[in-house]
Amino acid sequence: MNQTYYDAVTKMEEMGCDEEYIQGWQAGFLQNPEREEQRLTEAYEAGYGDGKEKSSDNFANWAKS
Incomplete structure (x- = not known):
């Protein structure tokens, strides 16, 4: 598995993204x-x-606070 993919998914889960x-x-x-x-x-x-662009720029916009 691609490290970029793994790191991004882990980050989204930790941030509580939708x-x-x-x-x-x-x-x-x-x-x-x-x-x-x-x-x-x-x-x-x-x-x-965002995934298609391999971008993590908008993660915070989808994090549940």
């Missing part, structure tokens, strides 16, 4: 196809886009 965001980020990072339309959420789509 589960939908994490799942989207993982799918985007791994270049999996996006979910079917009726199962998309704002958090998932945001995570998918």
Whole structure:
């Protein structure tokens, strides 16, 4: 497994990021196809886009405080 991927997922979990965001980020990072339309959420789509870009810049926006 890619260390960048592992570190990012660990960081999101430690920050308490929205589960939908994490799942989207993982799918985007791994270049999996996006979910079917009726199962998309704002958090998932945001995570998918960030994961595709391999970006951790928005993690804090999805952390539950």
